[in-house]
Each structure stands twice: as C-alpha cells, then as structure tokens.
Amino acid sequence: MDVAALVKLALDVEGLRAEPGEAPRVDQAPTKVSEIDLNAVEEAVSIRERVGGSVTAFSVLNWGPLSRRMREAREAAKRVLAMGADRFVLVADEAAVGADTGFTAAALAAALRARGPFDLVLAGEGTEDSFGGLVPGRLAQELGWPYVPYADGVEVGGGGSVRVRRAVGDFEEVVEVDLPAVISVTQEINKPRIPTLMQILQAGKKPLEVLSLSDLGLPGPGAGRGVRVSSVVSPRVERRGVVIEAESPREAAERLVEELRRAGVI
Amino acid sequence: MSFDAVVVGAGPAGSAAALQMARRGMSVLLVERGERPGTKNVFGGRMYSWALEKLVPGFRGEAPLEREVTREVLGFLWRDSWVEFQVGRGERAAGQGYTLLRPRFDSWLAEVAEGEGVTLVSGIRVDAPVVEGGRVTGIAAGPDRIAAPVTILAEGALGLLAEAAGLRPPTRARDFAVGVKEVLELPEEKIEDRFGLSSGEGSAQLYLGDFTGGIPGGGFVYTNRDTISVGVTLRLGAYSAGEARARTWEVLERFKSHPRIASYLRGGRLVEYSAHSLPETQYGRVRAAGPGVAAVGDAAGLAANLGITVRGMDFALESGRLAAEAAASGDLLSYPRALREGPVGRTFERFGAAARFMENPRLYSSYPRVIVAAASRSFDVREEVRGEGLIGIARSELGAAGVSTVRALLDVLAAARSM
Ligand SMILES: Cc1cc2nc3c(=O)[nH]c(=O)nc-3n(C[C@H](O)[C@H](O)[C@H](O)COP(=O)(O)OP(=O)(O)OC[C@H]3O[C@@H](n4cnc5c(N)ncnc54)[C@H](O)[C@@H]3O)c2cc1C
Numbered sequence: 239m240d241v242a243a244l245v246k247l248a249l250d251v252e253g254l255r256a257e258p259g260e261a262p263r264v265d266q267a268p269t270k271v272s273e274i275d276l277n278a279v280e281e282a283v284s285i286r287e288r289v290g291g292s293v294t295a296f297s298v299l300n301w302g303p304l305s306r307r308m309r310e311a312r313e314a315a316k317r318v319l320a321m322g323a324d325r326f327v328l329v330a331d332e333a334a335v336g337a338d339t340g341f342t343a344a345a346l347a348a349a350l351r352a353r354g355p356f357d358l359v360l361a362g363e364g365t366e367d368s369f370g371g372l373v374p375g376r377l378a379q380e381l382g383w384p385y386v387p388y389a390d391g392v393e394v395g396g397g398g399s400v401r402v403r404r405a406v407g408d409f410e411e412v413v414e415v416d417l418p419a420v421i422s423v424t425q426e427i428n429k430p431r432i433p434t435l436m437q438i439l440q441a442g443k444k445p446l447e448v449l450s451l452s453d454l455g456l457p458g459p460g461a462g463r464g465v466r467v468s469s470v471v472s473p474r475v476e477r478r479g480v481v482i483e484a485e486s487p488r489e490a491a492e493r494l495v496e497e498l499r500r501a502g503v504i
Numbered sequence: 505m506s507f508d509a510v511v512v513g514a515g516p517a518g519s520a521a522a523l524q525m526a527r528r529g530m531s532v533l534l535v536e537r538g539e540r541p542g543t544k545n546v547f548g549g550r551m552y553s554w555a556l557e558k559l560v561p562g563f564r565g566e567a568p569l570e571r572e573v574t575r576e577v578l579g580f581l582w583r584d585s586w587v588e589f590q591v592g593r594g595e596r597a598a599g600q601g602y603t604l605l606r607p608r609f610d611s612w613l614a615e616v617a618e619g620e621g622v623t624l625v626s627g628i629r630v631d632a633p634v635v636e637g638g639r640v641t642g643i644a645a646g647p648d649r650i651a652a653p654v655t656i657l658a659e660g661a662l663g664l665l666a667e668a669a670g671l672r673p674p675t676r677a678r679d680f681a682v683g684v685k686e687v688l689e690l691p692e693e694k695i696e697d698r699f700g701l702s703s704g705e706g707s708a709q710l711y712l713g714d715f716t717g718g719i720p721g722g723g724f725v726y727t728n729r730d731t732i733s734v735g736v737t738l739r740l741g742a743y744s745a746g747e748a749r750a751r752t753w754e755v756l757e758r759f760k761s762h763p764r765i766a767s768y769l770r771g772g773r774l775v776e777y778s779a780h781s782l783p784e785t786q787y788g789r790v791r792a793a794g795p796g797v798a799a800v801g802d803a804a805g806l807a808a809n810l811g812i813t814v815r816g817m818d819f820a821l822e823s824g825r826l827a828a829e830a831a832a833s834g835d836l837l838s839y840p841r842a843l844r845e846g847p848v849g850r851t852f853e854r855f856g857a858a859a860r861f862m863e864n865p866r867l868y869s870s871y872p873r874v875i876v877a878a879a880s881r882s883f884d885v886r887e888e889v890r891g892e893g894l895i896g897i898a899r900s901e902l903g904a905a906g907v908s909t910v911r912a913l914l915d916v917l918a919a920a921r922s923m
Binding site: 255313317433434435436438439440442 | 505533535540623625626627628645646647648650775
C-alpha cells in the first residue's frame with residue numbers, strides 16, 4: 239500500500255516570546271514537527287511494515303522566514319525519514335507562508351497528485367500551534383476522497399478498504415472506508431519510534447524533494463487568503479504579588495491558607 | 505557505513521575536532537545527544553577568541569557573537585558601598601574575546617563543520633566507547649555500533665566515556681563549585697548607556713565581596729547584545745548538592761540587590777536561569793590520548809576553574825584542533841605532546857599558582873572590606889582635615905579587619921606572582 243503522511247512544521251510554542259498584550263515574535267521562534275504528525279508517520283511506517291508498499295511524507299511550509307525555516311525543515315525531514323519514511327516532499331514558497339488551511343490543502347493535493355498515486359493519506363488530528371484540524375478534511379474534499387477523522391486504530395485488511403477505530407465520547411465506533419481515503423489520527427493510536435543512530439545515518443541518503451508553487455502549477459501570491467488572521471496577542475496574566483513574611487514556617491503556612499481562603503481559591 | 509573518525513559531543517571541542525579532520529580529508533561522524541548542538545549548554549559568558557581565530561579565521565563576520573569585550577571590571581562590594589577598577593581598551597583588541605550565548609554559538613560551529621563535510625547526528629546519546637584488546641575501535645549507541653580507526657571524546661566535564669576508555673581516573677567527589685546564572689533582557693541602547701559602551705562593545709565584570717557571606721566565590725556580570733548575564737559561583741565543598749544550590753540562589757539575590765549591581769540590571773526582564781556544577785580543573789590527571797582514542801576539551805580536564813569564572817572554551821577549541829591534526833597525520837598519540845607544548849599546556853603550567861591564590865580566604869572576607877573602606881575614606885571630606893595618608897588609612901582598615909600588615913603585603917606579593 240502506498241501511504242502519504244502529512245507533516246507540519248509547527249511553531250514550537252515553548253520557544254515563543256511575547257510581551258503581554260503584544261504579538262508574539264513568530265519569526266524568532268523555532269519550529270519542529272508537530273507531535274501528532276509523528277503518530278501519523280509512525281502509523282504509515284507500521285502499515286508498510288505489515289503489508290508492504292511505500293511511505294511518502296508531505297509538508298507545506300506555513301511559517302517564515304523561509305531562509306531559516308528551510309534548515310529546520312531539513313532537520314524535520316531527516317527525523318521523519320529516520321523513522322522509516324521512504325521519501326520527503328517539501329513545498330516551500332514565500333507565497334505559501336501564512337496561507338490559510340484551504341490553500342495549504344490545495345497545495346498538498348497538487349503535490350500528492352504530482353507524486354502519486356496513493357492509496358491512503360494519514361495526518362495528525364490537529365497541529366500543536368494552531369490546532370485548526372481543518373487541513374485533512376479540506377484535502378479530502380480537494381481530492382474527492384472519503385475522510386475519517388480522529389482514528390485510534392487503523393486495520394488494513396485485503397481488498398480496497400481499511401477499518402478505522404474511533405473513540406467518540408464514551409463509545410467506540412468502527413468504520414470501514416473505501417480506499418483511497420484520508421484519515422486523521424489521535425495521539426493514542428501508537429507511540430512514535432525514536433530513531434537509532436544507524437537509522438538517522440541512512441535517512442541522510444533518502445530523497446528530499448523541494449517543490450515551489452510554480453512546480454505544482456499553482457497560482458502565486460494573493461491566492462489562498464480566504465481567512466485572514468487579524469490579530470494575535472499574548473494574554474495579560476495579572477499577578478497579585480502577595481509576599482508572606484512570618485517568623486516560623488507554621489505561621490507562614492497559616493497565613494498562606496488565610497490568604498488563599500480570602501482569594502476564594504480554597 | 506564507515507568513517508575515518510567518530511567524535512562524541514558537539515560542544516566547541518567536538519565540533520572543532522570534527523571540522524579540522526574533515527578539512528584534512530577525513531570522513532567524520534559527529535554525534536550529539538542534545539536535540540541540537542548547544543541545547544544542553546546554557547552558559548552565557550565570555551570566550552577568549554585566539555583559538556577560534558586559528559580554527560575559523562573569518563569568524564568575526566559569521567559567528568553569532570554578542571559583544572566584543574573591550575572593558576574589564578574588577579569590583580569589590582562591601583555593604584552598600586563599592587570600588588570598581590575598570591580597564592578600557594580604546595582600540596578593539598583582537599583576541600581578548602567576546603561574550604556569547606552557547607546555544608547559538610554551538611549550533612553555528614557545528615554547521616561550519618557540516619559545511620566541511622562532517623556528518624552530524626543529533627538526538628543520539630553515545631553509551632560507551634568500544635574497547636577491543638586495549639584499543640578503542642569505535643562507539644556504541646543503543647543497538648548500533650560504529651567502527652572507526654579514530655574516536656575523539658568531547659563529551660564535556662563528566663568524562664564518563666573518557667573514563668571508560670581508560671583515559672581518566674574515576675571522578676573524585678571533592679570540593680565542587682556551583683554556579684547559578686540569570687539572563688535578563690534589556691534593550692540594546694539601554695545596555696550601552698548604562699555600561700558606557702559603544703555599539704558592539706561589551707563589558708566583563710567580576711566581583712568579590714561580602715554578598716557571599718564569606719564563602720569563597722564571587723559574582724559576574726557580562727553584557728550580551730540585548731541581554732545581561734548575571735550570576736554567582738561558590739565553592740561549597742561542605743554542603744550537599746541540593747543545599748549548595750539553595751545557598752547559591754540566596755547569594756545571587758544578595759548580589760543582585762547590591763545598589764551597584766542593581767543599577768546595571770534595573771528593568772531587566774528575566775528570560776532564563778540555570779544552575780551548574782563547575783568542572784574541576786583536571787589538567788595532568790587525564791591522559792589525552794590512547795590507542796585509537798583522544799579526549800579533548802572538558803573531557804580532557806581542560807577547564808581552568810578560577811573560583812569565580814571558568815575558562816575553557818578556548819582550550820576546548822584548541823585541543824580539538826590539535827587532536828584533529830594529530831589524527832590526520834596518522835599519529836594520534838602525538839596529540840598529548842602538541843597539547844602540552846602549545847598554549848594550552850603552557851597556560852595550565854602556570855595556572856596552579858593562580859588557583860592557589862584564589863583559595864586565599866581573605867580574598868572573600870577581609871579584603872573587599874579593606875579596599876572599599878580605605879578607598880571611600882580617602883575621598884571623605886569632613887569639616888576637619890584628618891590628614892591620614894592612604895597608607896595610614898589602609899593600615900587602620902586592615903587592623904579593623906584583623907589582618908596584619910605583613911600578611912597583607914605577602915598576599916599582595918602572591919597576587920603579583922600568580923597573575
Ligand atoms: C557555569 C559555567 C560557566 C562557564 N563560563 C565560561 C566562560 O565564561 N568562558 C569560558 O571560556 N568557559 C566557561 N566555562 C567552561 C566551558 O563551558 C567549557 O570549558 C566548554 O564548554 C568545554 O567545551 P567541550 O566541548 O569540551 O564540552 P561541552 O561544551 O560540555 O560539550 C559537550 C557536548 O557533548 C555532549 N555529550 C555529552 N555526553 C554525550 C554522549 N554520551 N553522547 C553524545 N553527546 C554527548 C553534550 O550534550 C555537549 O553538547 C563555563 C562552564 C560552566 C559550567
């Protein structure tokens with residue numbers, strides 16, 4: 239089975255710096271592979287290990303500046319290839335930076351068509367920076383394929399379908415879906431493997447292909463801004479700044495309890 | 505997959521060794537356990553640049569340096585008063601060094617090495633050197649083994665792999681020093697105004713005083729581009745590691761709230777803090793090379809611990825380069841000699857005296873007080889002229905601090921000899 243896995247270079251939220259009430263400095267924050275996308279890669283690789291075929295990872299760079307992100311993207315690709323993907327296709331273009339999910343999905347669809355055919359597309363249920371969770375569904379629509387979100391398990395039988403397990407509220411649903419299809423996975427589906435030294439070394443020899451929008455025959459700037467982000471600010475967190483001074487730990491503890499009661503915390 | 509050499513650790517020593525071997529035509533694998541080189545290194549300090557100059561002559565335009573150090577300050581703090589000795593260099597003095605932040609610097613140097621053809625693998629911890637028949641033949645990491653005729657250990661101060669390779673005696677649990685540091689963010693222009701620097705210039709400042717409560721150690725302030733590194737280092741042999749850390753934070757708070765230091769830091773926003781044990785100076789206790797293996801940088805004990813500051817980045821870079829040259833010449837065992845006879849060895853030969861001098865307890869208790877009190881008294885003007893000379897003042901302050909004049913003169917001589 240030929241599987242595609244979608245991989246986003248998400249902003250590393252821990253590396254994001256901002257003054258309260260101001261926009262975070264996105265250009266200076268590092269990016270890394272969104273955690274749940276690693277579950278998608280793991281699932282794709284383990285499917286190939288079970289039934290044969292191939293795994294291709296696809297990524298569209300959403301964050302700028304491109305010069306810096308390319309280096310991070312190469313590192314990310316290396317990690318995904320070391321986990322066992324066979325090749326990595328990266329769409330990198332200034333015009334795709336900051337594009338909305340509709341445009342990202344269109345770019346992915348074009349890349350999938352150009353490098354396909356594929357039987358199955360796996361993606362994380364959401365990415366850890368914006369967690370829109372929209373790209374897999376919009377991609378399915380672009381491709382005209384069925385879409386099953388939030389998979390906790392994927393079973394590949396013979397024939398042209400797969401069985402997907404989903405935890406929905408407090409019951410479990412099993413869905414059978416005809417291929418080709420798009421499936422988004424949760425973090426519960428598996429535990430992504432940690433590549434070994436040898437696997438990382440071999441990853442260096444696997445193909446990493448970089449495509450621009452014009453390589454894919456897609457329109458340039460101006461396209462894909464159906465949704466515009468009008469502002470991003472970090473919240474103001476007010477601290478009360480109460481300092482408790484006391485003679486003994488006991489007295490300090492008592493005053494702390496008193497203070498917490500007054501604040502209605504306990 | 506085979507390599508001419510494997511290097512463990514992408515700190516300055518490891519990247520320098522890898523880079524230089526690659527330049528000499530060797531195929532090199534560099535393995536780093538951090539997710540990226542430098543992520544595990546949180547020092548913000550000052551690097552003397554002579555060794556980098558030899559390794560990457562054009563580094564000035566490329567390396568992520570914060571500021572060139574053109575000011576040196578030695579300060580004494582006593583209660584609310586202080587004395588600062590400032591040395592300023594009008595012309596930029598090449599080789600005197602730069603302040604820098606390690607995560608950026610280390611990844612830059614590793615990239616330079618990659619540019620020369622080094623294969624860098626991050627996120628992998630090397631478990632052990634592979635030793636066969638008294639010879640190191642490569643490394644083991646998880647399920648994998650990589651064989652190579654040359655293995656360079658650049659793993660830093662702990663030196664566990666160097667120990668396993670038979671180069672280093674087991675680490676002694678002796679006096680250790682703890683350092684804590686904060687990085688405070690301030691606008692570039694503010695830093696320049698406060699420290700009296702022009703653009704790109706930096707200041708390296710060391711302090712002794714009563715803020716350590718008599719514990720040997722001191723404080724430091726380094727200016728980066730738009731941050732200030734401030735910290736204290738203490739020799740706390742008598743305490744457990746946990747207790748020592750707690751103590752050290754207290755001392756840092758006292759240091760930071762001294763009016764002089766506070767005036768530098770005002771309005772700074774805390775962006776990072778860290779605590780570290782400082783590497784012991786181990787020069788002479790570590791064999792720098794054995795069959796198939798060499799140790800470089802801190803793994804070879806090449807950190808000069810001078811009480812308040814540690815100097816090691818320049819030694820790390822130089823030792824890495826020398827080991828690489830030896831490996832490329834086919835005679836790795838010539839490296840220890842090159843190290844001993846070069847600037848690194850010559851510095852450490854003289855280092856013992858300085859280190860002993862820094863162990864003098866009066867440096868941390870009586871002298872800051874004597875210096876501050878004597879200096880401030882000599883500027884005192886009251887209604888009456890008292891007419892004591894500087895020597896008279898110094899004498900009476902020494903007396904007040906319980907140090908005899910002869911003792912003090914001997915200490916001054918020792919200081920002069922050890923510098
Ligand atoms: C608090 C403090 C302040 C200092 N201040 C200064 C200063 O101002 N100026 C100065 O010149 N020096 C200073 N030093 C000393 C300086 O940091 C060291 O001398 C220098 O970093 C040594 O470089 P290195 O490459 O040998 O080791 P390190 O920089 O320690 O690098 C070792 C690398 O090896 C990696 N590693 C370790 N084990 C493994 C393993 N098993 N497998 C794979 N990778 C591994 C580590 O992650 C690390 O990246 C200071 C040190 C400390 C602790």
